[in-house]
Amino acid sequence: MTDRKPLTARMTRRTVLLSGAAAAAFAALGAMPSRLVAQEPITVAAIYTVPVEQQWVSRIHQAALAAEEAGQISYDYSESVSNTDYARVMREYAESGVDMIIGEMFAVEQEAREVIAEYPDTAFLMGSSFPADESYPNLGVFDNYIQDASYLTGIIAGAMSESGNIGMVGGFPIPEVNRLMHAFMAGVREVKPDAVFQVSFIGSWFDPPKAKETAFAMIENGADVLYAERFGVSDAAQEKGILAIGNVIDTQSEYPDTVVASAIWHFEPTLQAALEKYRAGEFKAENYGVYSFMKEGGASLAPLGTFEGKVPEDAMALVREREAAIKAGEFTVEINDEEPTSTR
Numbered sequence: 001m002t003d004r005k006p007l008t009a010r011m012t013r014r015t016v017l018l019s020g021a022a023a024a025a026f027a028a029l030g031a032m033p034s035r036l037v038a039q040e041p042i043t044v045a046a047i048y049t050v051p052v053e054q055q056w057v058s059r060i061h062q063a064a065l066a067a068e069e070a071g072q073i074s075y076d077y078s079e080s081v082s083n084t085d086y087a088r089v090m091r092e093y094a095e096s097g098v099d100m101i102i103g104e105m106f107a108v109e110q111e112a113r114e115v116i117a118e119y120p121d122t123a124f125l126m127g128s129s130f131p132a133d134e135s136y137p138n139l140g141v142f143d144n145y146i147q148d149a150s151y152l153t154g155i156i157a158g159a160m161s162e163s164g165n166i167g168m169v170g171g172f173p174i175p176e177v178n179r180l181m182h183a184f185m186a187g188v189r190e191v192k193p194d195a196v197f198q199v200s201f202i203g204s205w206f207d208p209p210k211a212k213e214t215a216f217a218m219i220e221n222g223a224d225v226l227y228a229e230r231f232g233v234s235d236a237a238q239e240k241g242i243l244a245i246g247n248v249i250d251t252q253s254e255y256p257d258t259v260v261a262s263a264i265w266h267f268e269p270t271l272q273a274a275l276e277k278y279r280a281g282e283f284k285a286e287n288y289g290v291y292s293f294m295k296e297g298g299a300s301l302a303p304l305g306t307f308e309g310k311v312p313e314d315a316m317a318l319v320r321e322r323e324a325a326i327k328a329g330e331f332t333v334e335i336n337d338e339e340p341t342s343t344r
Contacts, residue, residue: 041068042278045093046077047086047103050206055231055248056127056144056265060102063267072275073100087111094119100278102271103127106174113139123283125274129175132285140286142270143176144248147183148294148326149263151333152301152319153245154187156261159315160243161188161225164195167218168227168340171205175337177229180247180263182336184227191315198223199342208232216240225260234258250302260311262302269298295327 044064048054052061061077068075076098081089086108093101094115104127105112116124116139128141157166166188170177181199188195198218202210211232218226219240226244228234234251237244238258246252246262269291277283292298301323304311325331 039279041072041074042100042275043098044073044075044100044102045096045098046075047081047089047093047101048077048079049081049083049086049104049107050079052077052079054206056205057104059144059248059265059267060271063271064102066268067271067275083107087115090115091118094122099123100125100274100283106172106176123274123278125271125288127176132287134285137285138283140274140283140288142288143292144265144267144299145176145179145289145292145335146248146263146265146294146299147179147333147335149299149301150180150183150247151187152323153261153263154184155190155315155319155322156187156311157184157225157227157243157245158188158191158195159312160260161192161195163222163224164192165198165222166195166225166227167198167215167221167223168200168229169211169214169218169233170199170201170229172203173201173339177201178337178339179335180229181227181340182338183333184245184263185340186334190318197340197343199340202230204230206231208235212236228259246302252302252305252307256306260307261304264300264302265292266298266300267292269296294323295329 046060046064048057050057052058064075067073078089090101090112100123102125106127106129109128109130112126113136116136120138122138124139126139126141127143130141132141168181170181185197198221200214202214204210208231211230212235215226215233215236219236219242224242226233226237226242228244229247234244234255238255244255244259246259248265250262250264252259252262270288273288273291274283290296294300322331
């Protein structure tokens with residue numbers, strides 16, 4: 001079932017909950033050229049396979065709300081669209097005449113590309129595990145390449161773990177998840193070379209109860225820090241009194257005694273690049289994933305909040321050193337898209 005009501009009719013609780021983050025994103029748009037605001041808004045539609053509360057999707061949604069507030073776009077969206085219904089919804093939006101469609105075609109690559117080929121005058125900015133392809137000149141692909149921030153959270157996790165046993169719960173073992181896990185593991189090994197990792201995928205992007213049960217099993221097996229790639233993991237950590245590391249969004253305020261650090265994805269640079277190129281008539285087959293890199297402003301380490309001053313200083317010194325080097329282009333976090341596995 002999809003939600004395709006006008007935006008004014010969709011001011012639900014979730015939109016209000018996201019408004020604070022959207023306001024922060026809107027403030028970040030202040031440096032954008034005024035010509036983007038002065039011109040007629042670009043019509044943008046987004047198609048999400050999960051609710052807009054979900055971590056990954058929420059970052060796209062917030063960036064779009066901020067761009068709409070800035071007068072750059074008009075924005076409509078459908079959420080919780082099933083994979084079997086995805087192509088139909090794409091066609092409906094394309095037929096309605098929107099300028100740009102944003103979405104996530106990880107599980108529907110073939111069907112989505114068939115639709116994209118049918119509407120060459122519509123710009124598509126889609127999350128994908130595959131590179132840009134000139135066979136689809138109106139398709140720009142992106143992904144959340146926040147391995148830089150994930151690596152930094154790994155350093156913190158390694159420093160905070162007493163046992164060196166780390167539990168990691170992911171959705172699916174696709175490149176955009178795998179690379180973050182590998183970067184996190186590399187960060188942990190910077191301070192705990194002999195750390196062991198329990199790695200599991202729940203086969204869903206939004207199943208908090210299953211993620212929670214998987215995390216409980218890891219805690220039973222000795223994990224004292226959990227990597228919360230999915231919702232539900234931090235709840236398990238909180239109930240059992242151990243620590244967790246967040247992913248994509250900052251949940252420290254919700255878990256003040258549990259979430260030590262989080263790697264944050266900022267979709268604003270990706271969206272702004274696409275809008276600028278569309279305005280200039282230069283939107284084309286291109287990899288927009290680079291705008292998620294930390295040096296582009298697409299990723300950051302969330303404030304430690306209640307854990308400020310509680311992480312060992314030598315670890316934080318290393319975090320600051322590596323963060324500065326990453327932003328300066330002097331240190332590169334490896335991008336490893338292979339499926340991670342548990343270690344012994």
